[in-house]
Amino acid sequence: QVQLVESGxxxxxxxxxxxxxxxxxxxxxxxxxxxxxRQAPGKGLEWVAFIRYDGSNKYYADSVKxxxxxxxxxxxxxxxxxxxxxxxxxxxxxxxAKDPYDIVATYYFDYWGQGTLVTVSx
Amino acid sequence: SxxxxxxxxxxxxxxxxxxxxxxxxxxPKQYAYWYQQKPGQAPxxxxxxxxxxxxxxxxxxxxxxxxxxxxxxxxGVQAEDEADYYCQSADSSGTPYxxxxxxxxxxxx
Numbered sequence: 001q002v003q004l005v006e007s008g009x010x011x012x013x014x015x016x017x018x019x020x021x022x023x024x025x026x027x028x029x030x031x032x033x034x035x036x037x038r039q040a041p042g043k044g045l046e047w048v049a050f051i052r053y054d055g056s057n058k059y060y061a062d063s064v065k066x067x068x069x070x071x072x073x074x075x076x077x078x079x080x081x082x083x084x085x086x087x088x089x090x091x092x093x094x095x096x097a098k099d100p101y102d103i104v105a106t107y108y109f110d111y112w113g114q115g116t117l118v119t120v121s122x
Numbered sequence: 123s124x125x126x127x128x129x130x131x132x133x134x135x136x137x138x139x140x141x142x143x144x145x146x147x148x149x150p151k152q153y154a155y156w157y158q159q160k161p162g163q164a165p166x167x168x169x170x171x172x173x174x175x176x177x178x179x180x181x182x183x184x185x186x187x188x189x190x191x192x193x194x195x196x197x198g199v200q201a202e203d204e205a206d207y208y209c210q211s212a213d214s215s216g217t218p219y220x221x222x223x224x225x226x227x228x229x230x231x
Binding site: 035044100107 | 153155157163164167170176208210214217218220221222223224
């Protein structure tokens with residue numbers, strides 16, 4: 001069965017950096033686009049970033065563009081999110097999520113991890 | 123950019139039918155997707171491409187589309203259906219743009 005397990009969350013000061021990881025199993029990771037989606041405490045869902053199955057294309061929400069970098073290592077079945085210049089408004093649970101179709105991205109999410117909490121606070 | 127608008131809350135009694143709407147100008151051109159999220163849990167896809175139901179999702183969940191509004195219908199609501207529901211759409215014609223509605227809290231009275 002598909003499993004997505006995030007890690008790397010924690011407390012970081014404003015302006016700091018953090019790298020999140022998402023370990024994938026139960027499917028051919030190298031064939032699917034992957035996303036990061038976040039949810040601030042008590043708020044709704046916000047799409048953060050997408051990476052194509054082969055890493056050739058990456059897209060970001062305007063709110064994180066230039067500060068966050070999505071990447072993947074298909075040999076390790078792992079998705080990453082490097083977060084720099086963190087702000088208080090980046091405080092959220094960060095979910096990795098799988099795109100449903102192999103090769104061709106459809107920009108919705110058929111499986112989600114359980115999330116990892118990032119808190120940006122001094 | 124565009125927005126998706128949902129009512130903040132919907133309340134129904136057990137066994138009744140709940141309807142949650144989602145409105146957006148791009149919905150006639152783009153598919154809508156629905157997610158259920160229970161407290162402390164990750165979202166779960168319950169409807170894709172406006173009206174398709176993933177395997178494992180109960181038949182009481184259905185989706186429909188009309189113009190700029192899509193609707194998630196839960197027939198014969200059960201206590202376990204109490205959750206937040208989010209609609210989502212995406213425009214991938216150029217640089218992808220993914221948007222969620224603000225979410226609707228479904229309360230089972």
